Amino acid sequence: MVRERLWELVEKGLVTPTGMISHGRGEAFDYLMGEKSQNSSLRAEKAAAAYLLNAKNPIVCVNGNAAALDPKNLILLAETVSAKIEVNIFHRTERRMELLISYMEENGAESVLGREPDARIPMLTSDRALCTKEGIFDSDVILVPIEDGDRAKALADMGKIVISIDLNPLSRTSRTATVSISDEMTRALENIIAFAEELKGNKKAIEETIRTFSNEANRKNAVEEICSSLMQEFEVENK
Amino acid sequence: MVRERLWELVEKGLVTPTGMISHGRGEAFDYLMGEKSQNSSLRAEKAAAAYLLNAKNPIVCVNGNAAALDPKNLILLAETVSAKIEVNIFHRTERRMELLISYMEENGAESVLGREPDARIPMLTSDRALCTKEGIFDSDVILVPIEDGDRAKALADMGKIVISIDLNPLSRTSRTATVSISDEMTRALENIIAFAEELKGNKKAIEETIRTFSNEANRKNAVEEICSSLMQEFEVENK
Secondary structure, three states: OHHHHHHHHHHHOOOHHHHHHHHHHHHHHHHHHHOOOOOOOOOHHHHHHHHHOOOOEEEEEEEEHHHHHHHHHHHHHHHHHHOOEEEEOOOOHHHHHHHHHHHHHOOOOOOOOOOOEEOOOOOOOHHHHHOOOHHHHHHOEEEEOOOOHHHHHHHHOOOEEEEEEEOOOHHHHHHHEEEEEEEOHHHHHHHHHHHHHHHHHHHHHHHHHHOOOOOOHHHHHHHHHHHHHHHHHHHHHOO | OHHHHHHHHHHOOOOHHHHHHHHHHHHHHHOOOOOOOOHHHHHHHHHHHHHHHHOEEEEEEEEHHHHHHOHHHHHHHHHHOEEEEEEEEOOOOOOHHHHHHHHHOOOOOOOEEEOOOOOEEOOOOHHHHHOOOHHHHOOEEEEEEEOOOHHHHHHOOOOOOOEOOOOOOOHHHHHHHHEEEOOHHHHHHHHHHHHHHHOOHHHHHHHHHHHHHOOOHHOOOOOOOHHHHHHHHHHHHHH
């Protein structure tokens, strides 16, 4: 069970206590979406696959909650689109960084960045700005699952293509991202991997996918899908 | 800060780790409601006040999350409508019961029921069925803040007037309750207290409030209010 695993990783120090609350917020939105990938999610996931395949230096960013939820699919996605993995956390301590990087390595990741930061994300104060030049700093396309709004904005302000996975389509992260995926993380990763397998090597299809995707329209659709799912109970009753 | 207090009480053993996740789910719905009491919430809160004032043996039920969030207003409401307080928890241990009852007493509650259960809520298995005859078992009107769906249903099946406080208007608890309040707990309690002060002693107004309240229509309104709050961002942009 996801909840038990999260709690186990809070006790071990990989996930913060407030990470449990964030997870609960996500659960509520997932519930509103009927716990399945909506059409808007699938469109964003396909666009994400296209951007990642089109990138020069794509990065999959991993924080405590993301690592706890699904290390295997984070690693599989990075392999599929030839992206690097960097651990980057909001509540940074050396111990938590080491725990998380080791956890990703135990789960099969080969070289995880983040142990020795040598760059800073501009406009962010405190240690959460720390990153590696080779990884986050020099990336052109960055996937941020369950990211905080300030950092998503700072990355977008650096001119990067930011792909967020955040169940709330109205969060600051979702509003800031280039591609806002509102979907549960494991479903999102599996869908991006499948779309990447489909698009890989087909430059025309990749460019077409990027060209025809409108994040703003898609995000509005995501909210409409939530509303129609919310009202479903009452519509059925009226029949 | 609520989050820090919750975590402190998880560490002390009053709140369960999954209580943190439940709180996060609530936060998401609160966010969808714009973090204020909607009209539908106010109508349900007024109906709740009327039912509580009209009761023969009203009970305010308290679990770990409720105690952690706002012990003072739980106690003040119980005093205002002459209700008893009973601690009743899902993950029951003698230690947690004692911790929670003591916590309510430290916050000023005079006689808190639950230490010596002598009755069971029918149709519930395991220790979460335990309650007192004087309190929950013999109550006619019961306020359950942040209640689990099974127990809300079991209480309704006993023929009680169940008043729930649950931010999700579509949860099983909200679907089962006689009066479903979708509002943040502190706001809900303060509103019920204010309505009770207003209605107290006015039997006609109390009966009129109960007679004219339709929970099903109100719950639908709550969902409509969430949708209109969700779509607000996009409507503003179109102007």
